[in-house]
Amino acid sequence: MRSGYRRSRSRSKAARCRSHSEESRQRDDPFKRGLALIRAGEFFAAHEELEDAWRPAEAAERDFLQGLVHVAVAWYQAGRANRVGCERQLKKARRRLAPYAPAHRGVDVDALLRQLEAAAETVDRGSLELAPPSL
Numbered sequence: 001m002r003s004g005y006r007r008s009r010s011r012s013k014a015a016r017c018r019s020h021s022e023e024s025r026q027r028d029d030p031f032k033r034g035l036a037l038i039r040a041g042e043f044f045a046a047h048e049e050l051e052d053a054w055r056p057a058e059a060a061e062r063d064f065l066q067g068l069v070h071v072a073v074a075w076y077q078a079g080r081a082n083r084v085g086c087e088r089q090l091k092k093a094r095r096r097l098a099p100y101a102p103a104h105r106g107v108d109v110d111a112l113l114r115q116l117e118a119a120a121e122t123v124d125r126g127s128l129e130l131a132p133p134s135l
Contacts (some may be wrong), residue, residue: 035135043076064104067096071133078128090120107135
């Protein structure tokens with residue numbers, strides 16, 4: 001009976017190690033950190049992480065990552081009551097992300113483009129109270 005218990009504990013420990021390893025990889029990935037920070041509403045920090053992902057990226061990935069940087073900066077500018085900055089960033093984000101639709105790297109780009117359009121309409125109506133982006 002005791003040896004079965006040990007095997008069970010041993011598997012749990014292995015599962016914990018795999019989980020820890022996955023968390024560690026995520027912490028080491030600026031793209032994943034950037035997405036998590038956008039989800040958390042930490043837009044300035046998200047833009048910093050996504051820039052770290054963008055700089056060494058392959059050419060084919062750069063516009064996608066820059067588009068996500070523009071998403072983070074648009075919401076950051078909205079939070080600072082900078083309407084012009086927000087408008088410009090929303091426009092840049094849509095332009096850079098559109099070629100990656102419908103989805104890319106786990107991001108539902110179509111849904112994100114709809115969110116960007118809705119945010120632009122909100123800004124056009126004179127409000128900077130943007131619904132948080134969901135990625």
